[in-house]
Amino acid sequence: MAPDPCRKRALDLLARRDHFRAELIQKLVRKGFEPDHVEIVVDDLASSGYVDDARAADRFVRQKLMRAPVGRQKLFADLARRGVDRAVAETAIDAQLPAQANANDASDDDPFADPPAATDEVALAREAGRRWRRRRRPPAEVRDGDRAARARYRAALGRHLAGRGFSARATVAALQDLDDALRNAGSDDAGDDAFDAFPDAAF
Numbered sequence: 001m002a003p004d005p006c007r008k009r010a011l012d013l014l015a016r017r018d019h020f021r022a023e024l025i026q027k028l029v030r031k032g033f034e035p036d037h038v039e040i041v042v043d044d045l046a047s048s049g050y051v052d053d054a055r056a057a058d059r060f061v062r063q064k065l066m067r068a069p070v071g072r073q074k075l076f077a078d079l080a081r082r083g084v085d086r087a088v089a090e091t092a093i094d095a096q097l098p099a100q101a102n103a104n105d106a107s108d109d110d111p112f113a114d115p116p117a118a119t120d121e122v123a124l125a126r127e128a129g130r131r132w133r134r135r136r137r138p139p140a141e142v143r144d145g146d147r148a149a150r151a152r153y154r155a156a157l158g159r160h161l162a163g164r165g166f167s168a169r170a171t172v173a174a175l176q177d178l179d180d181a182l183r184n185a186g187s188d189d190a191g192d193d194a195f196d197a198f199p200d201a202a203f
Contacts, residue, residue, distance in 0.1 A: 006033040006041050011050070018056040021046060022083025057084055057092035065096055069124035069131070072097050074165020097121045122173045125166040129174035132160050133181070143185065150182055 010028060013019055019027070021042060028038045045051045060082075061075055072093055079089040098120070136156070141149035157178055161171045 004041065006037055007045070009033070010041055010045060014045070014050055018059055019051065020053050020056050020082045020084055021051050024051060026083075053084055053088050054091065057088050058095060061092045061096050065124070068164075069128040070164050071121055071125065071161075071166030071170060073167065074163075077165065097124070121167060121170045125161055125164075125170035125174040126177055128161060128164055128166070129157060129177055132157055133178065142182075154178060154182075 006028060009031060010024060013024060013027060024045075025035075025038050025042050028041070029035050033041075042051060057079055060079065064070055064075060064078070075093050075097075076086075076089055079092070080086070136153075138153055139149065142153045154175060158171060158175060161174055166174070
């Protein structure tokens, strides 16, 4: 019996990387295979362990967090766009970002030192805030203490964190880091390089 071209194509795709069930079906249908047959093939591959949304979701979340700090909301949205069941997505995300983690337990160390370990969303938001500040150095009016300019700078960071899918609690923690940096830079003891340095240890 000649090999099923649909199954062969599916296995070729899976050999490159894990695919979510809905993602694999979509790709095969786009290749011109009959949707009903695609469903049968993918179901068979799932029963054999070749397609596993839980495994793929876990790997997806780990890889996302290794590339850049993002929040739970963005991870949920990214998985939903790929057709992942809400419960499956929640399990994968909870394994890396515990929903009820205590903000006081968040480490100030690099959250990517051990990617497989669960971390706190607050720690990731604070790291995202630090990275943003390194890229978006405060303009002169912010460094000089202009309140309106500082408010705009703060709002820009808030929008960035919201776009990265961080919760309100995590965003507030990152904004507090910025407030502390602005306050320290404006103190009498601050040197000329207070803003340029933005040392992590100060947060």
